[in-house]
Amino acid sequence: MKICKQIDEYIAFVRSDEAVVCKEQLLLCDFVEKVFAEEDVYVDEKQLERYLGLQKHFPYKLLPWEQFCFALHNCVYRRDGQLRFPVLVILVGRGAGKNGYLAFEDFALMTPINGVKYYHIDMFATSEDQAKATFEDIYNILEDKKDYFKNYFKWNLECITNINTGSKLKYHTRAPGTKDGGRPGKVDFDEYHAYENYKLIEVATGGLGKKQFPRRTIITTQGDVRDGPLDQLIDTCLEILKGELPDNGTLPFICWLDDPEEVHTEKMWNKANPSLRFFPNLLYEMKLEYVDYKRDPVTHTAFMTKRMNRPPGETQYCVTDWNNLVKATRELPDLKGYSCVAGIDFSKTDDFVVAGLLFKVGDQRYWLHHTWVCTKSRDLPRIRYPLKEAEEAGVLTMVNDVEISPKLIVEWLKEMAKLYIIEGVVMDNFRQTLFRDELKKIGFSYEKKNLKLIRPSDVMKVAPVIGYVLSKELIAWGTCPIMRWYVWNVKAVTDKKGNVDYQKIEPRSRKTDGAMAWVAAMTWEDIIKQRPVTGRRRINTVC
CATH class of the missing domain: 3.30.420.240 (Nucleotidyltransferase; domain 5)
Structure with missing residues (x-):
């Protein structure tokens, strides 16, 4: 079955002998192909090509897994014109570049290619530094080429606005207090693992649906909060991938170790981080961290939690080697x-x-x-x-x-x-x-x-x-x-x-x-x- 280049190539890779991926990636490929085989959906390839053309403004190109997610989340439509996958969940190991992906996606959706005026985007996180991480990525790109972008954007340290569409990008750690904040076209959640309850999440998403093509993008690693929104979201995603629950427009992109013991085999780290094969410096850093983790797993639990997306839960170790x-x-x-x-x-x-x-x-x-x-x-x-x-x-x-x-x-x-x-x-x-x-x-x-x-x-x-x-x-x-x-x-x-x-x-x-x-x-x-x-x-x- 042929869908489009970006989707087909990633599916082919996941199923190849070369790939080292978790079973959820294989289930995702089956899920996507089933949707295209059984439903009346299509990829707007011209729109996708125009979106990807915006990469010329960025200091990096989207990796294959990012192009796969971008195409499905932003350019796949039902015959009634609605988005097929308006909710994207990305759970990948630390260092995979999820903020870079989000920066490109939000930049692209603010442009006329999206076709929606005043398509405001609200970015949320539990800390200010995390909330503005992606915002600052886009801000710095505009600053680096300010002579060019001044004809297309207005920006300061609080808001980025596309002049042609009027679309605004803002970041928040609490519910926005402006009218625009109550009518977003898209809501982002960064490091979803840090949320302990749904209070802010419900307020943030309450205004969706007032603009055409409402979207949500959730990017996160695993964290230390248990039985919170992330654990419940993961349970839902797994049920979707297994065909036990209707997807309701959710695209679950999950990368983690299949078994915690795989942490001791370096090539298995690719299961948790789909970008690792492209980032040799990241691999080198993870090797150093692994040495510390092996010597002292109690102090260095973040290696399992955030690098491998397998939080240890309640575990027992000797205090040290x-x-x-x-x-x-x-x-x-x-x-x-x-x-x-x-x-x-x-x-x-x-x-x-x-x-x-x-x-x-x-x-x-x-x-x-x-x-x-x-x-x-x-x-x-x-x-x-x-x-x-x-x-x-x-x-x-x-x-x-x-x-x-x-x-x-x-x-x-x-x-x-x-x-x-x-x-x-x-x-x-x-x-x-x-x-x-x-x-x-x-x-x-x-x-x-x-x-x-x-x-x-x-x-x-x-x-x-x-x-x-x-x-x-x-x-x-x-x-x-x-x-x-x-x-x-x-x-x-x-x-x-x-x-x-x-x-x-x-x-x-x-x-x-x-x-x-x-x-x-x-x-x-x-x-x-x-x-x-x-x-x-x-x-x-x-x-």
Whole structure:
């Protein structure tokens, strides 16, 4: 079946042995051919040719997949003269050039080739920078050839107007307040994934239908908002492609990995990004990002979410690669007189308690720690780590008592304060009552603002920094491998909104107290002075 050059060539490519495409692209080709086989529709090839002639004004040409979308969305009509595909949905990986496509499409539809006077276009996004991204692409093209375009367009940083048609292009992050804004010919949504509800979407599209050939174009990657408008739109698109739902004029162009595991095979990245084979610089950048993702998938979830269009959902990973933990197990420098912040963590005082001091020198962090283990802990028979070695290394104390007294940890902090400047103490909000009175005796209290009680939200905020510090070898915690054991016992759980929480892999035989004490200190590292502190008493925090 022959339709037109731009459509036929892309369909032929998708079905060729050369193509690496997701199954939704194959379904799309079947869907388009079915429409032309069973319905009375046609391509206005003269109009399409005139539209594509406008590429001479742009610093780039539309790629095959873009010409395919443009032809179907803008130049395919039913016999009654109405557009067959007035709604275009483009879900492609970051870097594919979707804003470039939208810039050309909106520029073209403002010209007399469209044949509609006052065909206003409203562009929407949830942030101003994103809303004006495509607008500025067109603005810059006009500015670069202002002597030529001044006869055809008027423009400023808020509105672009075609002189012949009176069509206006504007960008918005909220509902437009002008009469023109209520009568658009076309509405664009950029980065649809960021919308959490339909409030603005419904207002933005409410004025469509007052002008001939009403259109919507939605361009987006995947994002972190779940069960919102994008997820529902994708479900609808998939039902359309599978023939389970009438399309109602929607053209779904979806590109993503068929299976998340395909991320580890470079050629499969083309499934998510139909432009990748044309952009070698983009491929090079993605290779660099993949290395970071592989080493630290928790911090670099955007690679899966936005490059591959496969958000991880709720996933569990080790906090970092084992090799990063090995590299962190190295000797500490002499930090006498340096500023630091203390972190404390424990599950129960009849088990493990860990305290440590976090130093920051430039970008490098150092963690000086100590562990107390209750000999009455019921979990000791389960623990395979050689605690005796840590005790011999001087970083662990066995406490032969029914529990570990907070006084032992506070006494350790008091001794450390003779060597280092402890700016503050951080610990879990839910466990601070046991330590509060003892810490107050040596000068740390919530009232003095040098005791921080962390909440889960604090950990979520610092998780990307922790991943970065580990992957870039910016942390050292001494030569005893017990910290390596603590951190390896932690799993980083990413929820459907992209928030990270640190949890125990196994609560009884794999302790995490040392890791969580370090994480606690990391949430307050901004109070650390990054140089030796002179002229101050080292026990300045002690009463």
